[in-house]
Amino acid sequence: MSQHWITDRMHKIDASGIRKVFDLAANMTNPVNLSIGQPHFDTPEPIKQALKDAVDSGKNAYSQSQGIKPLLAKIQGEIDEAYGHTDRQAFVTSGTSGGLMLALSTLVGPDDEVIVFDPWFVMYKHLTSLVGGKIVEVSTYPDFRLDVNRVADALTDRTKVILCNSPCNPTGHVASVEEMQALAELARDRDVALISDEIYRSFCYDGDFVSPAKWNDQTIVIDGFSKSHSMTGHRLGYCHGPKHIIEQMIKLQQFTFVCAPHPIQWAGVAAWDTDISHFVEEYRGKRDFVRDSLSENFEIHGGDGAFYLFVKAPWGTGTEFVQEAIRNNLLIIPGNVFSSQDTHFRISYAADDEVLHRGVDILNRIAKR
Template sequence: MSERWIADRMHKIDASGIRKVFDLAATMKNPINLSIGQPHFDTPEPIKAAARQAIDNGRNAYSQTQGIKPLLEKIQASVQAEYGHADRKVFITSGTSGGLMLALSTLVNPGDEVIAFDPWFVMYKHLTTLAGGKCVQLSTYPDFRIDLDKVRAAITDRTKVILFNSPANPTGRVATEEEVRGLAELCREKDICLISDEIYRAFCYDRPFVSPAKYNDQTLVIDGFSKSHSMTGWRVGWCHGPEHVLQQMIKLQQFTFVCSPHPLQWAASEAWDFDVSEHVADYRRKRDLMKAELQEDFEIIGADGAFYLFLKTPWGTGTEFVRKAIENELLIIPGNVFSSQDTHFRLSYAAPDDTLRKGAAVLRKIAREGA
């Protein structure tokens, strides 16, 4: 196979950070796995039953590209009730990742700049590259707060999009209403598209969730069922925003994903009415458990939502600390997978309590022993 077959853009997309972690873990017999960014509970039974029913009822062909009417109507009514924007419409995406890809491909021209807050969700940088854009990494260290003066200074005449994620992966931080409002108003002032990734919206523990769409009616919101309802493999998300933008995204979906999986959209319609507050409360408790287990040996910043802790290593780089953890049968992710810095590591507390306590014991041991 000729190397020249590979497009130049692929050489700018590097998955080696996560791959190295799993290569190191390949020989682990009984790993303590705190690396997985998905819920540890199974998809609720009523949702699974709705999926089976849809399959048995023959809902197995393509749906309309924009999604099935019952699901669209439920989400549209909720969005309209929350925001009241005359021009805010909804469509169903193939997961939030599919929604992000469609959004950036629709909005970003080659050479356009996309601001992402460091640490970021791993896909932001690479999907920007795929769209031909330049990812401008704006540091939020050490407290993971959004400094609006830094954002304003980073904006150029090529800035097209700002990517915003709250509650955030990997830090677990939930932005304050002041930060959200300031960012929304700045994007409106500068005529920049603000994409709000709200996949962890349900998981807010210490302060209420606030969407920038509340303060900027041009905000493009991407959300889904993956995390809140443990439907990560089902690939059903949704997007809402200005109709003229969504029409272009729907056009692109028609020629890429075609539609979100049809029978699972019917299950998602059932999921929309399913109460997940019990699971949210359980993750709040697990967050508190891990903070109590680790606070003597680690500085804990963020952790207001989602199900992650992003911890600064007490010694060495993030990569070195993770290597030592893997030698002790603990699987976590080095911070440089999510960041330009290699000073932290991410753990997920979406795991059984016994696994969490075992992992915390290993982390305390490593922290105290040093390199």
Template sequence: MHPWIADRTTSFDSSGIRKVFDLAAKLKDPINLSIGQPDFDVPEVIQDATVDAIRSGKNAYSPTQGIAPLRERLLAEVRAKYPGQDRDVFISSGTSGGLVLSMLSMINPGDEVIFLDPYFVMYPALVRLCGGVPVKVNSYPDFRLDPAKIEAAITPKTKMILVNSPANPTGVTATEDDLRDVADLAAKHNVALLSDEIYSRFYYDGDFASPASHNPDTIVIDGFSKSHAMTGWRVGYVHGPPEIISTMLKIQQYSFVCSPQPAQWGALRAMEVSLDGHIDDYRRKRDFMVQQLSPHFELTSPGGAFYLFPKAPAGETGSAFVERAIQDGVLIIPGNIFSDQDSHFRISFAADDETLRRGAERLIKLAGDNSCSIC
């Protein structure tokens, strides 16, 4: 290792997802079921609002906490959703920026952070970057948020419980009862509760639930990247106890500075855009993929997001199956990128219908099943 490189960078590897994306660039016309972002474009009214902001000179730094109209709109929404709670909000540089600032604000070296396995790839890396200790709670085979397992993982060194519902990579949604119990656990043990809610609008069965409804000290991270296809725009937001938010802002001043101002004006317009049509479309895509694949793969039907996390065929690791799939022109993500286990793989159904049909057909054939109904 080069002598100038900091020791902290050796505690985690580069994202395996990026490696798959690099591979995708080398394939000719792959069936791409790997990308974790919507397949629709940013709605034109949002684009127009952003262009208007650029052309009217709103190109400088914004206040670190974000432009006032967006913050005020978000704060009104948060206060209506959580009446009586003392919560503040600021605009982060994407939800990833919110995660970074959360960890830097609350995690000391040696602190333990509990989250489910499988997990979003960034979680263990960020915990280690801060000198913390990732504590992964096995949620196989159904990927449920089990309060009993969470409680069993709590030690005197536990500083934070991190929940993600709907979850990446499984798409599984936690029940309100389980979220309530975990919220109560965090309060009982005086542990920070961080809720990653970036997929909150991609919720297909029932109503979205947040642990913040049951624990007013919950720190919530959300944003516009997934819901409005604004992944490259870097506009997220965080709300929670004012002292925590103030600390995160202090760090943002010396790191991200602010979210891009023109994109914030686009996000303000995005709050007026209905997503119902897109959500209905993704529910239909979910139903199609579950219907096609469930007879051939062991999988849990996702209640949200746009992912499936099937188990590889018997006798085969997830990474070995993914390698065969990629050789056959189907881009999927090996499950061991998101997990200590190498038994599953991730599919994104954020793709057009024909791509999903072709992808399902190829995967079923790779599973060795010749009874495919769409082949």
């Protein structure tokens, strides 16, 4: 019938990983949910009010594709101060996912290679497939650090992009100055595009965030408001990089997303000036509690930022351990959703403290099975 209408590229996109988890969870009653990759707090009130005001004042039509001037001025001003690159330009995207889609579509063609670090954010693999590219995995096991020698060994004449994510989903690893500088300089010296996904940069608990753009002025940075300001449903991101790349991305945005949602951009102006440091401190405490509570029964690396722990299963595969957790009414994600290995599972500690207490109790109990 109409099955032959579907293009081959869609068959390279496998949505089965997380679907299997939620199929298993379908019959759970009031589960202890440590699976959700978004903040557990609501969007701060000044941001919601700015959105309402924008809608009420008629800011509901298209904006310029690159974004509204007040928001662009705030973003551009900060990146100019941070990097001092004469050629670095910013624009507003429809979420960080939109920014990633535009960047990969601009840089990657059929059979080009994109280096990602295993474990990776699930979208990287599928977006690369969608634009016709091929993922090349560089392992970060067992401690999730970025080994530039492994990256150098993975480079070929087909390598177009190195895609890094720090703080990392799913591991919570925050790359050190040494790791980032080495990666930035390798990409620069080998003339490979470097995309830095910095959506979790506000959530660093044990040291300062550092971007590879500090050492490589050709770095394309993807960022946004979803995680830092709990605006996941608002779809507001931004990107900055060398002007000749950004111009191509804006051109593509004109014919795809058109623009980020206009009234949401005015909410972004308010978000830029909204202090979220108390949320960061709250999540630092949650990280400390979960990590400390599990340390006796589980091997844990990473966890320096974002709001995830990527924990090694104490017995069986990651999938088998998650199945047992689900049987005990705990919802977590098996590591093979994010990785070529099936040895770990991901916890999100973006949850109420009572839920975290219940979750660690279940995990410690089933670890001793």
